[in-house]
Amino acid sequence: MADAGSRIMTTPPAATAPLLRRLGETHRAPVAFTIDGQPATALEGDTLLTALLLNAGALRQSEFGDGPRAGFCLMGACQDCWVWTEDGGRLRACGTPVQPSLRIVTREAPWPPLG
Amino acid sequence: MSENRADVLILGGGLMGAATAFFLRQRGLSVILLERRLVGQQASGINFGNVRRQGRFLPQLPLANRSRAIWGRLPELLGEDVEFLPSGHLRVAYTPEAVATMESYRDGARPYGLDLELLSGNAVRARFPWLSPEVMAGSYSPHDGHANPRLAAPAFARAARRAGARIEEEAEVLTIEHESGGYRLNTADGRVWRAPVLQVSAGAWGGRIAARLGEPVPMVVRGPQMGVTEAVPYALLPVLGVTTKEIREVLYLRQVKRGNIVFGGTGHGPAELDAPPHRANPDITLHQFTQLRRMVPALGALRIIRTWSGIEGYMHDEIPVMGPSAKWPGLFYAFGFCGAGFQIGPGVGDVMAELIATGTTTTPIEPFHIGRFT
Amino acid sequence: MAAPRVIVVGAGPAGTRAAELLAAAGLRPTVVDEGRASGGQIYRRQPPGFRRDARTLYGTEAGRATALHATFDGLGPAIEYLPETLAWNIHGGALYVQREERARRLPFDALLIATGATDRMIPLPGWTLPGAFSLGAAQIALKAQACAIGSRVVFLGTGPLLYLVASQYVKAGAQVAAVLDTAPPGARWKGLPLMAARPALLAKGAVLIAQLMRAGVTMRRGVVPRRVLADAAGTRVAGVAIATPDGGEEVIACDAVGMGWHLRAESQLADLAGCAFDFDADSRQWLPRADEDGRASAPGIYLAGDSARILGADGAEIAGRLAALAVLKDLGLPAPPGQDVAALRRQRQVMDRFRRGLALAFPWPAGLVASLPDETLVCRCEAITAGALRQSATELDAPEMNRAKAFSRTGMGRCQGRFCGIAGAEIVAAARGVPVEVAGRLRGQAPVKPLPVAALADDASTLEST
Numbered sequence: 001m002a003d004a005g006s007r008i009m010t011t012p013p014a015a016t017a018p019l020l021r022r023l024g025e026t027h028r029a030p031v032a033f034t035i036d037g038q039p040a041t042a043l044e045g046d047t048l049l050t051a052l053l054l055n056a057g058a059l060r061q062s063e064f065g066d067g068p069r070a071g072f073c074l075m076g077a078c079q080d081c082w083v084w085t086e087d088g089g090r091l092r093a094c095g096t097p098v099q100p101s102l103r104i105v106t107r108e109a110p111w112p113p114l115g
Numbered sequence: 116m117s118e119n120r121a122d123v124l125i126l127g128g129g130l131m132g133a134a135t136a137f138f139l140r141q142r143g144l145s146v147i148l149l150e151r152r153l154v155g156q157q158a159s160g161i162n163f164g165n166v167r168r169q170g171r172f173l174p175q176l177p178l179a180n181r182s183r184a185i186w187g188r189l190p191e192l193l194g195e196d197v198e199f200l201p202s203g204h205l206r207v208a209y210t211p212e213a214v215a216t217m218e219s220y221r222d223g224a225r226p227y228g229l230d231l232e233l234l235s236g237n238a239v240r241a242r243f244p245w246l247s248p249e250v251m252a253g254s255y256s257p258h259d260g261h262a263n264p265r266l267a268a269p270a271f272a273r274a275a276r277r278a279g280a281r282i283e284e285e286a287e288v289l290t291i292e293h294e295s296g297g298y299r300l301n302t303a304d305g306r307v308w309r310a311p312v313l314q315v316s317a318g319a320w321g322g323r324i325a326a327r328l329g330e331p332v333p334m335v336v337r338g339p340q341m342g343v344t345e346a347v348p349y350a351l352l353p354v355l356g357v358t359t360k361e362i363r364e365v366l367y368l369r370q371v372k373r374g375n376i377v378f379g380g381t382g383h384g385p386a387e388l389d390a391p392p393h394r395a396n397p398d399i400t401l402h403q404f405t406q407l408r409r410m411v412p413a414l415g416a417l418r419i420i421r422t423w424s425g426i427e428g429y430m431h432d433e434i435p436v437m438g439p440s441a442k443w444p445g446l447f448y449a450f451g452f453c454g455a456g457f458q459i460g461p462g463v464g465d466v467m468a469e470l471i472a473t474g475t476t477t478t479p480i481e482p483f484h485i486g487r488f489t
Numbered sequence: 490m491a492a493p494r495v496i497v498v499g500a501g502p503a504g505t506r507a508a509e510l511l512a513a514a515g516l517r518p519t520v521v522d523e524g525r526a527s528g529g530q531i532y533r534r535q536p537p538g539f540r541r542d543a544r545t546l547y548g549t550e551a552g553r554a555t556a557l558h559a560t561f562d563g564l565g566p567a568i569e570y571l572p573e574t575l576a577w578n579i580h581g582g583a584l585y586v587q588r589e590e591r592a593r594r595l596p597f598d599a600l601l602i603a604t605g606a607t608d609r610m611i612p613l614p615g616w617t618l619p620g621a622f623s624l625g626a627a628q629i630a631l632k633a634q635a636c637a638i639g640s641r642v643v644f645l646g647t648g649p650l651l652y653l654v655a656s657q658y659v660k661a662g663a664q665v666a667a668v669l670d671t672a673p674p675g676a677r678w679k680g681l682p683l684m685a686a687r688p689a690l691l692a693k694g695a696v697l698i699a700q701l702m703r704a705g706v707t708m709r710r711g712v713v714p715r716r717v718l719a720d721a722a723g724t725r726v727a728g729v730a731i732a733t734p735d736g737g738e739e740v741i742a743c744d745a746v747g748m749g750w751h752l753r754a755e756s757q758l759a760d761l762a763g764c765a766f767d768f769d770a771d772s773r774q775w776l777p778r779a780d781e782d783g784r785a786s787a788p789g790i791y792l793a794g795d796s797a798r799i800l801g802a803d804g805a806e807i808a809g810r811l812a813a814l815a816v817l818k819d820l821g822l823p824a825p826p827g828q829d830v831a832a833l834r835r836q837r838q839v840m841d842r843f844r845r846g847l848a849l850a851f852p853w854p855a856g857l858v859a860s861l862p863d864e865t866l867v868c869r870c871e872a873i874t875a876g877a878l879r880q881s882a883t884e885l886d887a888p889e890m891n892r893a894k895a896f897s898r899t900g901m902g903r904c905q906g907r908f909c910g911i912a913g914a915e916i917v918a919a920a921r922g923v924p925v926e927v928a929g930r931l932r933g934q935a936p937v938k939p940l941p942v943a944a945l946a947d948d949a950s951t952l953e954s955t
């Protein structure tokens with residue numbers, strides 16, 4: 001059983017090649033947001049999960065040290081797609097529309113955020 | 116039928132019964148434990164998991180200290196880990212009256228060997244910076260902690276079985292009769308059990324059984340309300356609680372090493388002896404949220420993933436029933452732990468085994484005697 | 490007397506038809522749905538700003554989809570619609586809902602649960618890798634986001650959705666590496682007599698498979714999957730390994746896999762309402778007990794659509810109507826004109842025969858699940874292995890799933906056992922050598938889905954009333 005001390009820190013999820021492939025509907029307006037501090041772009045109407053996985057290979061690290069995760073059901077059932085925002089907020093990526101203000105972290109941020 | 120005979124019969128396989136069985140075997144007595152369902156499925160298996168001495172009724176501290184020492188030795192005693200974590204226990208105060216209560220409790224606890232450190236609001240926040248500005252003071256007990264209730268009683272029962280105890284699950288005791296040389300119990304499956312000594316450790320059901328044995332006690336059953344958050348990085352080390360007289364303000368929480376934060380408090384729900392435990396009351400769940408945010412504002416960003424309740428017996432004087440019967444030789448009680456039996460469970464088992472085996476105990480338990488109600 | 494308070498949870502085909510009928514009877518039902526728009530799973534709508542037409546999105550079902558959407562949108566003020574609202578608990582004759590930071594208690598006289606289903610899953614080794622998704626997810630990515638889950642996709646599992654989603658991917662221009670069906674080749678014939686109840690649907694299925702064949706997609710039946718393979722860095726899907734008849738392994742390269750073994754009913758609310766459940770041997774899952782109109786065993790609770798029986802979209806619409814009629818009848822209210830209960834029941838029976846046929850044609854591979862290797866992560870939320878679950882069933886002597894959950898944490902995570910519960914019961918049953926129904930089912934616990942601690946009760950006084 002992994003505890004906090006033994007969490008594996010592999011490649012940050014954002015550093016791997018995008019997972020999803022866009023097939024159409026590319027006429028929509030772009031939306032700028034950030035992943036781990038780096039600028040990224042999505043389209044209006046994308047969910048945060050789509051936006052992240054068109055820019056990165058995963059959403060987060062499993063908190064129990066078994067590697068990266070990228071969501072599973074896309075319908076709000078599996079809860080595999082929860083990501084952190086820079087200010088310590090939590091978002092379920094598959095059900096949240098991407099917004100320009102979003103600053104997402106795919107690595108485990110210090111918790112609780114103080115100050 | 117002779118195989119259903121032992122030196123001691125234990126009625127009820129919660130933590131009290133399981134620990135008593137284990138310690139009786141250590142003293143060489145033969146023992147049969149009869150549990151209606153599965154060991155540790157009731158209060159003992161679903162409680163909050165607080166291994167806390169701070170805040171207990173002072174005359175209970177010697178027992179709590181003895182129990183605390185056993186908690187520390189459990190892996191070696193049982194050969195299993197029940198996730199006991201001596202992470203410290205912190206109670207906070209929101210009002211000057213509560214600070215005063217803390218101070219007098221600290222002074223009262225000191226002679227019993229429980230050293231509590233009182234910290235001002237700023238000092239406690241310097242050490243635990245996630246506490247809310249509303250906290251006026253904290254009382255810190257460095258050697259208390261928490262453990263996994265889902266594992267504790269079954270681990271005691273398995274260790275007892277390995278040591279030669281008979282642990283009978285799905286064995287509901289329907290009748291208890293006195294006969295020459297002791298007690299004769301009938302279980303729902305038609306089997307008969309005999310022993311010169313009987314311990315009733317039937318938790319919330321203990322009151323009903325004691326009444327049938329002619330020793331009625333004033334007891335109510337209620338359902339404490341629990342919940343747990345998603346896992347987040349391990350950061351809230353001590354178990355947290357509140358010193359208050361206001362039940363709506365009572366909140367306790369602990370973070371397990373894997374990251375989830377377990378919590379309870381702010382009120383009880385109903386419970387029934389003849390029905391499965393009620394589910395947690397959602398109105399209380401929502402009220403707990405206000406108190407969670409009040410104590411640790413960062414919790415407001417998290418989600419809860421599960422709630423539950425259970426069945427616990429509360430004596431009118433908030434003191435458990437423990438010790439020999441006032442009426443029958445060879446009969447012993449250990450029930451009605453008033454929402455605080457988890458921490459003292461191992462100690463209760465050890466003391467009851469000592470009492471049954473030697474007729475006396477080195478830890479004072481007179482205040483808990485059932486005779487106080489007659 | 491105040492008008493009876495009727496709540497419908499779910500605005501898919503079942504919930505929409507139920508709400509329509511209740512509104513026609515002069516009630517103003519409250520409709521609670523988590524989604525941003527009505528439609529449910531099959532008729533899920535794309536977000537505003539997307540331009541594909543209904544034909545592209547829903548294929549042969551375009552007409553039904555637009556009709557259902559139009560019905561719902563046309564209800565307007567005749568219903569109280571609470572979108573983006575989670576129904577998270579039931580207690581004391583009230584439904585507890587939450588939207589953002591607002592929590593409300595909605596007392597009801599009748600509650601109609603039409604919460605649909607999710608994919609039924611087998612936790613194959615490697616199923617947590619980025620690039621492994623449920624079949625439903627693969628379809629949602631396409632329908633609602635115009636994305637494919639990868640560049641070269643394997644579809645794995647069994648059931649009609651397997652072929653449907655694969656063909657939707659082909660049509661959308663995505664590359665489908667293979668369709669791997671775990672159903673044995675002969676199973677289809679076993680299901681045929683029952684499936685013949687709906688010849689048109691059977692024909693649609695045949696057309697789908699023909700289209701996939703024409704597109705040159707590799708299709709295999711009787712597949713025994715071993716695991717989802719990772720790339721060298723261990724960070725994403727690189728293939729699917731399947732057993733070969735000689736005991737070896739064959740690898741089908743891909744960068745994504747969509748997997749699912751038919752559906753599992755989303756039945757937690759029924760559980761929280763205190764409804765009795767029965768083991769359904771055909772689909773090998775526990776379902777809430779309901780009479781032919783959808784009355785559950787708990788008073789005032791009605792069930793419709795996939796959350797009670799997986800009858801497909803048309804069946805969901807019929808079940809929604811029947812349940813609404815049952816609500817009206819039990820409340821002593823007249824049904825709106827033109828409702829033929831007997832005909833609806835007959836249609837429902839036809840769909841139920843088809844359902845049982847499907848279960849035979851696309852069986853749940855219980856043996857495969859039972860023999861998953863010990864290192865498999867069964868519970869993806871808590872990262873608990875099949876080995877740990879087996880140990881709780883054997884060494885720790887847990888006789889059924891809830892005890893095994895208490896010991897091993899399987900099913901204790903954020904998803905509440907939705908994706909590991911059914912497979913977990915097979916593993917526990919096999920480890921103890923008992924039938925799967927003896928291993929039981931995970932009891933539902935509130936909240937139905939994660940609930941924000943930030944939620945504020947609308948009415949603080951409710952606490953005092955308890």
Ligand SMILES: Cc1cc2nc3c(=O)[nH]c(=O)nc-3n(C[C@H](O)[C@H](O)[C@H](O)COP(=O)(O)OP(=O)(O)OC[C@H]3O[C@@H](n4cnc5c(N)ncnc54)[C@H](O)[C@@H]3O)c2cc1C
Nearest residue numbers: 127129131151159162163165288318425452455456457458
């Ligand atoms: C939700 C909740 C939270 C709590 N939190 C804490 C905490 O944080 N810290 C703390 O110290 N304490 C806590 N407690 C209290 C603590 O859990 C109990 O005091 C303790 O577990 C009592 O143990 P027991 O063995 O007496 O009772 P139980 O665990 O209830 O065991 C009694 C057993 O007797 C069996 N039984 C009853 N009748 C019969 C019969 N006729 N035949 C056979 N068997 C029978 C029952 O099935 C049961 O298994 C909490 C309790 C609850 C319910």
Ligand SMILES: Cc1cc2nc3c(=O)[nH]c(=O)nc-3n(C[C@H](O)[C@H](O)[C@H](O)COP(=O)(O)OP(=O)(O)OC[C@H]3O[C@@H](n4cnc5c(N)ncnc54)[C@H](O)[C@@H]3O)c2cc1C
Nearest residue numbers: 499501502503522523529530576604605625794795801802
């Ligand atoms: C991912 C997926 C894809 C499918 N695709 C097809 C397909 O292409 N073709 C086909 O024939 N069948 C498909 N099915 C089967 C399909 O489910 C049925 O045909 C039909 O949609 C069932 O209708 P329903 O009304 O019972 O449920 P659904 O359409 O699933 O609607 C249920 C609704 O309830 C809401 N809900 C659930 N729980 C809660 C809650 N706790 N609080 C608030 N709201 C809640 C959901 O948001 C949803 O809108 C699919 C199923 C799934 C799961």
Ligand code: FES
Nearest residue numbers: 071074079081094
């Ligand atoms: S991907 Fe399953 S909940 Fe978001």
